[in-house]
Amino acid sequence: MLKQVAVFVENQPGSLRKVTTALHEHSVSIYAFNSYDTPEFCILRMVVDNPVKAKEELTKKGFVTRICDVIAIRLEDEMGVMDKILGSLMDSNVNINYIYSSFGYSNQMSAVILHTDDAAETEEALKKEGYDCINSLF
Amino acid sequence: MIWAPEETYSREEIQAIQLRKLKQTVAYIYEKVPAYRQKMDAVGIKPADIQTLKDLEKLPFTNKSDFRDNYPMGLFARPRKELVRVHASSGTTGKPTVVGYTRNDMHVWTNNVSRIACMGGASKEDVAQIAFGYGMFTGALGLHAGLENIGASVMPTSSGNTKKQIMYMQDLGTTLLVATPSYALHLGEVVRSMGIDPEEDLKVRIGLFGGEGMTEPMRDEMHRVWGNSFLCTQNYGMSELCGPGVAGECPELQGMHINEDWFIPEIINPETGEVLPPGSKGELVITCLGKEALPLIRYRTKDLSMLMYEPCACGRTTVRMENLFGRSDDMMVIRGVNVFPTQIEEVILQIPELGPHYEIKVERKNRLDVMTITVELIDDRLLDSYSKLSELEKRIRKSLKAALGLDATIQLVAPMSLQRFEGKAKRVTDLRGDGL
Ligand SMILES: [Zn+2]
Numbered sequence: 001m002l003k004q005v006a007v008f009v010e011n012q013p014g015s016l017r018k019v020t021t022a023l024h025e026h027s028v029s030i031y032a033f034n035s036y037d038t039p040e041f042c043i044l045r046m047v048v049d050n051p052v053k054a055k056e057e058l059t060k061k062g063f064v065t066r067i068c069d070v071i072a073i074r075l076e077d078e079m080g081v082m083d084k085i086l087g088s089l090m091d092s093n094v095n096i097n098y099i100y101s102s103f104g105y106s107n108q109m110s111a112v113i114l115h116t117d118d119a120a121e122t123e124e125a126l127k128k129e130g131y132d133c134i135n136s137l138f
Numbered sequence: 139m140i141w142a143p144e145e146t147y148s149r150e151e152i153q154a155i156q157l158r159k160l161k162q163t164v165a166y167i168y169e170k171v172p173a174y175r176q177k178m179d180a181v182g183i184k185p186a187d188i189q190t191l192k193d194l195e196k197l198p199f200t201n202k203s204d205f206r207d208n209y210p211m212g213l214f215a216r217p218r219k220e221l222v223r224v225h226a227s228s229g230t231t232g233k234p235t236v237v238g239y240t241r242n243d244m245h246v247w248t249n250n251v252s253r254i255a256c257m258g259g260a261s262k263e264d265v266a267q268i269a270f271g272y273g274m275f276t277g278a279l280g281l282h283a284g285l286e287n288i289g290a291s292v293m294p295t296s297s298g299n300t301k302k303q304i305m306y307m308q309d310l311g312t313t314l315l316v317a318t319p320s321y322a323l324h325l326g327e328v329v330r331s332m333g334i335d336p337e338e339d340l341k342v343r344i345g346l347f348g349g350e351g352m353t354e355p356m357r358d359e360m361h362r363v364w365g366n367s368f369l370c371t372q373n374y375g376m377s378e379l380c381g382p383g384v385a386g387e388c389p390e391l392q393g394m395h396i397n398e399d400w401f402i403p404e405i406i407n408p409e410t411g412e413v414l415p416p417g418s419k420g421e422l423v424i425t426c427l428g429k430e431a432l433p434l435i436r437y438r439t440k441d442l443s444m445l446m447y448e449p450c451a452c453g454r455t456t457v458r459m460e461n462l463f464g465r466s467d468d469m470m471v472i473r474g475v476n477v478f479p480t481q482i483e484e485v486i487l488q489i490p491e492l493g494p495h496y497e498i499k500v501e502r503k504n505r506l507d508v509m510t511i512t513v514e515l516i517d518d519r520l521l522d523s524y525s526k527l528s529e530l531e532k533r534i535r536k537s538l539k540a541a542l543g544l545d546a547t548i549q550l551v552a553p554m555s556l557q558r559f560e561g562k563a564k565r566v567t568d569l570r571g572d573g574l
Pocket residue numbers: 388389390395450451452453454
């Protein structure tokens with residue numbers, strides 16, 4: 001299973017930047033991230049190469065940071081691939097809490113990252129449908 | 139240790155001292171302070187009318203405004219050349235309140251503070267770090283003298299420069315910390331963030347807190363930060379009365395013992411001025427006994443408390459004042475409901491996902507009062523989903539509604555993002571303009 005880092009960020013100009021600066025200073029690379037438009041604050045979710053170090057450094061800087069499990073499936077470059085994955089999850093009756101994707105650079109694979117209430121169960125269901133969940137993006 | 143025999147006198151003995159000193163004080167102020175003589179004349183009271191302690195009720199009150207009207211030294215009973223010390227308290231608006239001491243006043247003050255320090259567990263073995271701001275404020279020099287007087291080693295670090303405070307704490311083996319409760323919490327947070335465990339790595343075991351009130355949940359928070367064996371007490375005073383040294387908590391933590399042979403407390407209804415019986419909540423009024431430079435009769439403190447005359451398990455017989463319910467000055471009226479910041483603090487400190495610091499903002503939107511409370515999120519488990527965060531928000535609102543009967547907007551911010559205070563914390567911003 002893939003580890004995701006979630007950070008509590010206030011909705012102010014420059015607040016995301018403080019997170020990326022802290023990670024950059026300690027050579028932590030970001031492979032995927034997302035945040036939504038919420039009024040007061042947001043949860044910035046990321047996949048990084050060293051989640052433990054990311055949490056440690058961000059906590060030192062005063063950020064509330066949490067590591068949790070997410071499901072990641074490799075995205076092949078072919079027509080209808082997302083539709084197929086989502087179809088399989090629907091057939092298995094899995095509800096997705098949120099979904100985002102990683103960037104696809106040459107040295108890493110691009111993937112769809114999703115969070116469900118029970119990651120282990122979701123992984124099992126996907127396996128039955130012939131998908132391999134990955135635990136690293138590089 | 140009990141510093142003075144007067145702290146264990148019988149009620150009759152205490153009252154005999156009080157009556158004797160009250161008669162002297164009233165005669166003295168009538169002779170020496172024209173501003174108060176005029177007040178007495180206006181209601182037709184002469185010093186000879188004071189024959190019992192109950193007669194105190196006949197005397198006019200002294201208010202903060204009397205200091206303003208007689209600025210800077212119009213209430214003083216002694217000429218400037220007899221003063222050996224002058225202090226001032228910063229008013230929130232306008233001129234400060236100036237107070238003064240004769241040599242004898244200094245002696246009385248120092249010993250009264252020594253009593254309070256002993257009550258809070260201090261002894262000559264202690265290394266006392268005074269993290270109150272020095273300067274014109276009475277708190278720092280008051281505790282300084284009182285602790286030195288009992289033989290403790292006093293370190294006047296003053297407030298601020300938190301890293302240096304911690305360095306001295308480590309290197310010089312501080313055992314006793316004097317600070318405002320909010321600064322003590324901040325210091326503790328920084329100590330912990332530096333990877334220092336106060337219980338293992340430091341010798342700090344006593345906290346003597348003052349300058350602002352400390353609620354029970356705040357004391358619990360203090361134990362979480364400084365360790366369970368930390369003996370933290372609060373003490374009470376204000377510069378008009380002498381500074382610290384009016385009252386303090388003993389280890390029983392059942393209210394603050396008042397130095398009754400020097401101060402007579404009363405509880406009044408703040409609206410009518412009527413004296414209320416023991417056990418009633420109301421505004422604390424203090425008469426200072428035997429003060430030479432600045433005698434003060436029936437001073438309205440604006441602090442809300444209650445008096446308990448039962449003897450205490452610590453062995454002292456002096457009356458105890460209930461820890462402050464708040465200041466009548468701090469009370470906000472929001473949508474017609476009386477709200478004290480301490481009520482809000484109690485709610486916030488009972489929610490483990492939040493840090494102990496908070497800010498309250500009151501504004502008027504569409505002719506309606508809106509209260510926004512900003513709190514620091516400290517529990518990372520809430521980051522699992524937005525619904526957990528909004529559940530927390532709902533839970534805070536529900537608890538506040540139960541405690542205050544009012545709805546509030548909650549704003550969650552990152553830890554350590556709210557302002558920390560070295561002195562008295564300023565947590566309320568009222569933007570309504572009319573102050574109502
Ligand atoms: Zn006691």
